[in-house]
Amino acid sequence: MKKTIFGVIRHPMFGVFVLFLILPYLLPFVGGYTYLGVEVLIWAIFALGFNIVMGYTGLPSFGHGAFFGVGAFTLANMQLQVIKEMWIPILTAMFVAAVFGALVGLFLAKKRGIYFALLTIAFSQMFWFISWGWDTVTGGEDGIAGIDRLPVGIPGLLSIDMSNILHFYYFVYFIFIICTILIWIIVRSPFGRTLQAIRYNETRAKCIGYNTALYKWISFTISCAFAGLAGALYALLRNAAFSDVMHWTQSGNVLFMVLLGGGLTSFFGPILGAAVFIFLRDLFSTLTVHWYLIYGLLLMFVIVFIPEGILSFFKREEGKQRLLVSRK
Amino acid sequence: MEIIKTENLTKRFGGLLAVNNVDLIIGENRLTSIIGPNGAGKTTLYNLLIGLMKPDGGKIYFQGKDITGYPPHSIVKEGIARSFQILNIFTELSLFENIRIAVQAERGHGLEILSSIDSLDEVNDRSFEIIKTIGLYGNENITAKNLSYGDRRILEIGIALASNPKLLLLDEPTSGLAGRETGTMTVFIQNLAKDLTIVVIEHDMNVVLSISDHIAVLHQGKVIAEGTPDEIKQNDEVQEAYLGGL
Numbered sequence: 001m002k003k004t005i006f007g008v009i010r011h012p013m014f015g016v017f018v019l020f021l022i023l024p025y026l027l028p029f030v031g032g033y034t035y036l037g038v039e040v041l042i043w044a045i046f047a048l049g050f051n052i053v054m055g056y057t058g059l060p061s062f063g064h065g066a067f068f069g070v071g072a073f074t075l076a077n078m079q080l081q082v083i084k085e086m087w088i089p090i091l092t093a094m095f096v097a098a099v100f101g102a103l104v105g106l107f108l109a110k111k112r113g114i115y116f117a118l119l120t121i122a123f124s125q126m127f128w129f130i131s132w133g134w135d136t137v138t139g140g141e142d143g144i145a146g147i148d149r150l151p152v153g154i155p156g157l158l159s160i161d162m163s164n165i166l167h168f169y170y171f172v173y174f175i176f177i178i179c180t181i182l183i184w185i186i187v188r189s190p191f192g193r194t195l196q197a198i199r200y201n202e203t204r205a206k207c208i209g210y211n212t213a214l215y216k217w218i219s220f221t222i223s224c225a226f227a228g229l230a231g232a233l234y235a236l237l238r239n240a241a242f243s244d245v246m247h248w249t250q251s252g253n254v255l256f257m258v259l260l261g262g263g264l265t266s267f268f269g270p271i272l273g274a275a276v277f278i279f280l281r282d283l284f285s286t287l288t289v290h291w292y293l294i295y296g297l298l299l300m301f302v303i304v305f306i307p308e309g310i311l312s313f314f315k316r317e318e319g320k321q322r323l324l325v326s327r328k
Numbered sequence: 329m330e331i332i333k334t335e336n337l338t339k340r341f342g343g344l345l346a347v348n349n350v351d352l353i354i355g356e357n358r359l360t361s362i363i364g365p366n367g368a369g370k371t372t373l374y375n376l377l378i379g380l381m382k383p384d385g386g387k388i389y390f391q392g393k394d395i396t397g398y399p400p401h402s403i404v405k406e407g408i409a410r411s412f413q414i415l416n417i418f419t420e421l422s423l424f425e426n427i428r429i430a431v432q433a434e435r436g437h438g439l440e441i442l443s444s445i446d447s448l449d450e451v452n453d454r455s456f457e458i459i460k461t462i463g464l465y466g467n468e469n470i471t472a473k474n475l476s477y478g479d480r481r482i483l484e485i486g487i488a489l490a491s492n493p494k495l496l497l498l499d500e501p502t503s504g505l506a507g508r509e510t511g512t513m514t515v516f517i518q519n520l521a522k523d524l525t526i527v528v529i530e531h532d533m534n535v536v537l538s539i540s541d542h543i544a545v546l547h548q549g550k551v552i553a554e555g556t557p558d559e560i561k562q563n564d565e566v567q568e569a570y571l572g573g574l
Contacts, residue, residue: 190432190448191441197429200418207378207416208491209404209433218439 012268013184017177024169032279034165035237040278041172042233045179047257047270049226054255055263055270056187057219058199060117063104063124065250067097067224069131071231072241076144077137086152086162090232097228100127102221109217112202121248128246143242147235162236172233179226184267186222195219227254253277256295260302262309269311276310331356331495331525332377332408337386339372346372348549349386354495359521361528361536363560364546370529371413373546374497378410379403390495404433407494411484413503413529417472424468426483428455430490455490462486463516478509482516489520496520498528502535514539537561 008014020041024034046068053059071093078089104123108116131138138144149162152171162168186192197205198212205212235241244250258264261273280298284291306312332354339347347369354360362370375381377388379400388396390406398406418426431454432438432445445451459465462482467475472483481501488496501517502510514535520526521539530536536543536557543560545553553563560566 185442185444188445189441189443190437190445190451191439193425193429193432193445194438196421197418200420201416203380204412204416204418204487205429206400207380207404207410208430208487209401210438211399211401215438 013180016180016268016271020173020176024166030279032282034169036278036282038165038169038172038237039234040275041169041176042230042237043254043257043274043278044271045176045233046227046230046254047261047263047274048180048183049223049230050254051223051258051263051267051270052183052186052192052195052219052226053223054258055265056192056199057195057216059108059112059216059220060255061120061220061223062117062248062251062255063120063122063127064223064227064254065248065252066104066124066127066246067101067227068231068234068250068254069127069241069243069246070097070100071228072235072245073131073138073144073231074228075232075235076139076147076241079147079150080144084148084150086150086236090229090236093232094225094229097231098221098225101224101227102217105217105220105224108220109213120251124246124248124251128243128248131243131246138241138243141243143240143244145240147239147241149236149239168237172237175229175233179229180271183226187267191215191218256299258309259299260309262306262311265308266311269309272310329356330354331391333389334377335387335389337373337376337388338384339369339376339381340384345549347376347383350546350549350551352544352551354525354527355542356525358541359517359526359528359539360542360544361530361540362544362546363530363533363536367548368546369549370546371499374410374499374529377403377497378408404491404493407492408497409488409491409493409495410497411488411499411501413499415480415484417480417483417487419473420471422469422471423459423464423475423483424455426472427458427486427490428452430487431455431458434490434492458486458490461489478505478512481505481509481513485516485520494525496524496526498526498530500529500531502530502532510535 023037027033027037050061050064053061074093074096075089078092083089108119111119132140134140149168151159151161153159160167162171194205194210194215198210198215202212231245234245257273257277258270259273260276261271262269263273281291284294302309330353334350334352337347337350338345350373362373364370372381376383379398379402382397387394390408395403395406418429421429428451431451435451437448437451459468462485464479464482464486467479472480475483485498485501498517502513505513510532517526517528518539528539540557543555543557544551545560545566553560553566555563
């Protein structure tokens with residue numbers, strides 16, 4: 001028992017959770033505010049899910065913003081038209097994004113590399129144009145306002161006011177913990193290992209018996225579910241869903257976060273990437289309206305000097321890997 | 329008893345007939361070598377047998393069952409595995425992971441999404457067993473790209489073995505190996521052949537003549553001769569096409 005507790009505390013995930021637990025109280029010291037912390041958590045969920053496709057399966061998707069948007073609009077419609085509640089709209093958003101992901105994934109599953117990338121861009125642009133024009137569902141140019149962060153709790157027993165940003169922070173924090181553990185389990189499962197095998201050598205993966213198209217399709221669908229979840233939380237945070245949530249720049253942002261943090265080599269890279277991205281954006285945008293320009297330069301710097309992301313500095317000894325099972 | 333049979337198997341690349349109406353029968357429980365000059369269609373033949381390419385004509389039967397047009401992952405499940413001439417391992421994964429990922433496929437655990445791979449004892453035990461069989465025990469945690477070339481060649485075959493095949497297709501297993509390593513590889517293949525049907529594509533004629541029970545000669549996409557090593561040595565057409573008067 002002692003050993004188990006010690007193991008949990010030593011686990012990097014524990015450190016991440018503790019850090020985010022106290023983050024709202026640290027933020028004021030670095031010029032931040034709670035809203036920013038919520039944004040980091042939401043984008044961390046998005047980026048971790050995205051990394052299942054990008055980092056673990058090795059499929060460069062440039063279209064995940066579309067599913068982020070699907071999540072946001074689903075939540076908006078669910079809450080304004082179906083049920084004035086939090087959990088059901090959030091879970092529905094996740095589900096609908098997964099369904100859209102599954103449908104788009106059918107066209108993508110047999111593709112790889114540049115063909116995969118181009119198709120994801122094409123689909124995300126399609127989604128964006130539709131969202132722009134489909135007034136009844138997305139509010140078109142105006143978007144959908146009036147989304148409420150409704151109280152969450154146990155009926156009759158406990159009700160927590162979510163319009164308070166600190167409460168909402170811990171609500172998202174709770175979801176973030178579940179997602180992180182879930183994704184951690186997924187990438188370490190036999191399924192997750194297969195995704196990595198496909199990333200490194202798809203032909204060989206086929207030749208040892210994996211229907212790689214099926215695996216890629218499932219991986220894409222799962223990551224779209226997380227994108228939808230993040231989109232729903234984002235709509236709640238902003239109390240609105242606008243077409244910009246579907247814009248291709250959202251796809252670019254999440255991709256940048258993963259590369260920046262080191263998602264290609266580290267599980268926690270996307271979380272760090274999301275945090276650095278959001279904080280720098282906040283910092284730069286107070287300096288200039290052209291903050292994307294600084295990002296462009298930063299992206300170039302990362303690709304040239306730290307192609308494996310910030311966390312690659314902490315990589316373990318080259319050439320050997322940990323063996324987690326005892327030798328027989 | 330035959331294990332695999334092709335009928336009029338044909339594959340074209342534009343105007344080039346890479347595999348031209350090949351009727352080939354591979355016997356069970358013996359080691360068959362396929363030889364032929366570069367461009368004779370040997371690797372293409374393998375790609376057809378394993379489903380990486382679809383034939384333009386003809387049929388493939390494995391243990392009497394028509395498997396023509398099956399995708400690679402289904403063909404492996406039927407019991408055919410291959411190694412590659414150009415190393416085709418998971419370079420970034422450890423030796424252990426390379427083997428385990430193949431064992432996991434063979435045991436049908438690939439789609440398990442919420443369990444831990446490290447707790448699948450039967451998969452892990454079987455992986456260690458294979459690593460012992462291929463003589464690389466003790467190197468499990470070394471990243472595959474850091475293994476010596478000879479060991480990577482062995483691993484290449486190990487991955488195929490992990491699929492637990494009934495028929496193992498080896499594509500130039502001694503390619504790039506130095507003299508002593510070639511000897512080790514030859515013995516390794518001979519040991520495997522004791523309880524496995526093996527087909528080998530090989531250029532090294534010393535290896536071919538010493539390990540084969542049966543040899544098929546491919547030339548310009550056609551089988552021009554078949555027989556025991558002695559028969560092949562004495563075949564004039566083979567001498568002409570390939571052996572150059574051995």
